[in-house]
Every structure is written in C-alpha cells, then in structure tokens.
Amino acid sequence: MQVAFHDIVGNQCVRRITDDGWFPGEDVKSAGPVEGTAVLRRTAVDQVDVTGTLSVPVEAPCGRCCRDVRLVLDIEFFYRCIVGEDEAGTLQEMECREEDSQTQFLTEPVVDLGALCREQVLLALPARILCSSECKGLCQQCGADLNQGSCSCQPSTDTGPFAALKRLKDNKDRNH
Incomplete structure (x- = not known):
C-alpha cells in the first residue's frame, strides 16, 4: 500500500x-x-x-x-x-x-x-490484554488454568521474586 x-x-x-x-x-x-x-x-x-x-x-x-x-x-x-x-x-x-x-x-x-x-x-493495543478483570491466570507450578477450577498443587510460600530474600532473613534471624 x-x-x-x-x-x-x-x-x-x-x-x-x-x-x-x-x-x-x-x-x-x-x-x-x-x-x-x-x-x-x-x-x-x-x-x-x-x-x-x-x-x-x-x-x-x-x-x-x-x-x-x-x-x-x-x-x-x-x-x-x-x-x-x-x-x-x-x-x-x-x-x-x-x-x-x-x-x-x-x-x-x-x-x-x-x-x-x-x-x-x-x-x-492495551499495555496488558486481559480476558476479564477477574482472570485468575495459570498455576505457577503446574500451568493449570485457574479459571477452570483449582489445581492439586500445594501453595508454596517459597516461590516468587522475593523468596530468596525471605530465606536469607529467616537464616539471619535464627543465627542471632
């Protein structure tokens, strides 16, 4: 064109x-x-x-x-x-x-x-395209679509971007 x-x-x-x-x-x-x-x-x-x-x-x-x-x-x-x-x-x-x-x-x-x-x-295009504002996304462990129902994975407290920092803080608290 x-x-x-x-x-x-x-x-x-x-x-x-x-x-x-x-x-x-x-x-x-x-x-x-x-x-x-x-x-x-x-x-x-x-x-x-x-x-x-x-x-x-x-x-x-x-x-x-x-x-x-x-x-x-x-x-x-x-x-x-x-x-x-x-x-x-x-x-x-x-x-x-x-x-x-x-x-x-x-x-x-x-x-x-x-x-x-x-x-x-x-x-x-929108910065972030969502199917709905209530979209639950995918399970970070198994990849299941959480909009279809819950998965059998146990919630992990050691995942996420700050998990390593939390472990360092916990170790520091135990040593003092």
Missing part, C-alpha cells in the same frame, strides 16, 4: 485500507476484516499529510491465562510525511513535542500506508 507523491492528483487522494499484508501478525492476529480509509493531502512539493481511521478486530493472548482475547481497535491517526533527513537526529538534547511523533521523514517521495497502519495498531 504505497502511494507516490506524484499519484496524489488535485492535492488530495483517498485510499481504502484493507489488511493486505501489512498486519502485524506475530503477537497480534487479525480477527476479521480491517476497515479504514486514509486521506493523503499534498501540502508542499516535499510534504504530504495523511489523516486516517481504522477499525481493526484483533486477537491476542490474555496476559494472565494465555487464552485468546478478541477486541476491536478503533483508531484515528495523523502523519506529516516529509522528504528529507531528520534534522533533530543531529542534536544531542531535544524536547520531544507531539508533532515530532507524528512526523515521518522519507528518503523518497513515497508514503507506505502499510507501515503507518502497522505502527498505529501496535500503539493502540
């Missing part, structure tokens, strides 16, 4: 967005057809503004129990695509403004809508 600047006739071009090969795919799978549009406006000889919307049904694993969770991401986006080098890359310290995150520097006058859509899907 590449659009060359010279293909934007009359300063504006509308493209329908489908899921033809750009979809992220590794951790996130498509759960249905993608619907979206992108409007490309030529604002200068070397600059195009891209405004778009996406409705993306996705399937990703629950962060606790690993069951697949389906959700729909409704996304609105804006990019300013400029042919040239990023002048900010030469500066050592710089304040990052919102418009900096919306600016894409291109080596040639071609907008890759697939790359922009892929980035937007990854940015729109």
Whole structure:
C-alpha cells in the first residue's frame, strides 16, 4: 500500500485500507476484516499529510491465562510525511513535542500506508490484554488454568521474586 507523491492528483487522494499484508501478525492476529480509509493531502512539493481511521478486530493472548482475547481497535491517526533527513537526529538534547511523533521523514517521495497502519495498531493495543478483570491466570507450578477450577498443587510460600530474600532473613534471624 504505497502511494507516490506524484499519484496524489488535485492535492488530495483517498485510499481504502484493507489488511493486505501489512498486519502485524506475530503477537497480534487479525480477527476479521480491517476497515479504514486514509486521506493523503499534498501540502508542499516535499510534504504530504495523511489523516486516517481504522477499525481493526484483533486477537491476542490474555496476559494472565494465555487464552485468546478478541477486541476491536478503533483508531484515528495523523502523519506529516516529509522528504528529507531528520534534522533533530543531529542534536544531542531535544524536547520531544507531539508533532515530532507524528512526523515521518522519507528518503523518497513515497508514503507506505502499510507501515503507518502497522505502527498505529501496535500503539493502540492495551499495555496488558486481559480476558476479564477477574482472570485468575495459570498455576505457577503446574500451568493449570485457574479459571477452570483449582489445581492439586500445594501453595508454596517459597516461590516468587522475593523468596530468596525471605530465606536469607529467616537464616539471619535464627543465627542471632
């Protein structure tokens, strides 16, 4: 889904967005057809503004129990695509403004809508996907899904990230 600047006739071009090969795919799978549009406006000889919307049904694993969770991401986006080098890359310290995150520097006058859509899907995903807020997750010992019922494992007090510190403290208390 590449659009060359010279293909934007009359300063504006509308493209329908489908899921033809750009979809992220590794951790996130498509759960249905993608619907979206992108409007490309030529604002200068070397600059195009891209405004778009996406409705993306996705399937990703629950962060606790690993069951697949389906959700729909409704996304609105804006990019300013400029042919040239990023002048900010030469500066050592710089304040990052919102418009900096919306600016894409291109080596040639071609907008890759697939790359922009892929980035937007990854940015729109929740930090932690859960099948429900009450999800109990998996047993840390046997891997059983605790949402299906309890497992036969005995609760261990010596697991977890601070178990080694607790043993050190217990040994120290016994020695004094």
